[in-house]
Amino acid sequence: MKTLFFALCLAGSSAVLAAGAACRDQALALEVLGSGGPIADDARASAGYLLWRKGKAVALVDAGGGVFQRFGAADARLADLEIIALTHFHTDHSADLPALLKGLYFSPRTRPLAVSGPDGDGIWPSLDAFLHRLFDRKAGAFAYLHGLLDGQDESLPMLEPLTIPSTSAEPAAVLQRPGLSVSAVGVHHGPVPTLGYLLQVDGRRIAISGDQNLSTDYFIRMAEGADLLVMPIAIGERDEPMALHARPRDIARAVADAAPERLLLGHWMARSLRDKAQHKQRIGAAWPGELIEARDGLCIPL
Numbered sequence: 270m271k272t273l274f275f276a277l278c279l280a281g282s283s284a285v286l287a288a289g290a291a292c293r294d295q296a297l298a299l300e301v302l303g304s305g306g307p308i309a310d311d312a313r314a315s316a317g318y319l320l321w322r323k324g325k326a327v328a329l330v331d332a333g334g335g336v337f338q339r340f341g342a343a344d345a346r347l348a349d350l351e352i353i354a355l356t357h358f359h360t361d362h363s364a365d366l367p368a369l370l371k372g373l374y375f376s377p378r379t380r381p382l383a384v385s386g387p388d389g390d391g392i393w394p395s396l397d398a399f400l401h402r403l404f405d406r407k408a409g410a411f412a413y414l415h416g417l418l419d420g421q422d423e424s425l426p427m428l429e430p431l432t433i434p435s436t437s438a439e440p441a442a443v444l445q446r447p448g449l450s451v452s453a454v455g456v457h458h459g460p461v462p463t464l465g466y467l468l469q470v471d472g473r474r475i476a477i478s479g480d481q482n483l484s485t486d487y488f489i490r491m492a493e494g495a496d497l498l499v500m501p502i503a504i505g506e507r508d509e510p511m512a513l514h515a516r517p518r519d520i521a522r523a524v525a526d527a528a529p530e531r532l533l534l535g536h537w538m539a540r541s542l543r544d545k546a547q548h549k550q551r552i553g554a555a556w557p558g559e560l561i562e563a564r565d566g567l568c569i570p571l
């Protein structure tokens with residue numbers, strides 16, 4: 270029997286279930302699949318967040334390296350997903366996508382699977398181009414999975430590609446399903462087209478930011494009053510590159526503006542872990558909500 274590790278960390282009015290707890294048993298919950306960045310030496314998978322609703326994993330946001338393994342360990346099923354929503358195409362947010370999708374061969378799923386991501390710019394492909402470079406029958410690196418795009422393989426369901434503008438100031442509708450609505454807006458991550466998502470489900474609002482330096486406030490406006498705001502913390506106060514990432518003081522200011530009920534800090538890296546206690550104190554002092562530090566496998570009931 271699976272050992273359930275119900276170490277409850279009581280903080281404020283809510284409870285967080287420690288790694289190993291069965292998130293799928295919650296009516297509604299967000300599970301951290303990966304709490305790290307692009308370097309493999311910290312025993313953390315790269316970015317990935319899984320939304321659970323009534324025992325089903327309905328949305329996966331980001332699929333960085335390691336998320337493939339964590340997805341299975343979480344007991345999630347590809348057949349249940351309504352969407353895989355990618356924030357951007359850095360490897361630590363997207364590299365496990367083909368590995369995950371290959372599993373559709375062995376899944377009972379026949380209905381299409383929505384996959385969303387940003388538009389392209391320069392060397393950065395759009396979501397559509399990204400999928401074609403992976404799965405196109407002639408030019409794809411994994412051409413053997415062409416059925417995901419052209420429907421010519423009865424063992425594979427098709428993908429439903431959703432390319433979302435990353436430069437508009439207004440949130441765009443991404444997906445509407447019974448009980449689940451997903452929207453997204455661009456965030457500034459240097460030259461990399463990047464999105465932040467808002468998941469609205471059963472009266473709850475969960476805002477998940479892609480990597481960003483917080484030089485635009487479109488996402489923070491969209492996230493205002495969220496039940497849970499997820500922010501990456503990739504650098505310390507004096508680390509570069511600030512063109513790509515927000516310093517803890519920037520996160521503190523943004524959290525004060527967005528005023529979420531709870532804040533989940535993810536995307537930890539050695540340089541942000543170095544003064545972790547200090548960063549958490551600074552950000553925690555910015556607003557009266559509950560601050561949660563992401564770990565792989567952490568489950569946050571909503």
Ligand SMILES: [Zn+2]
Pocket residue numbers: 306307316359361362480536
């Ligand atoms: Zn990243």
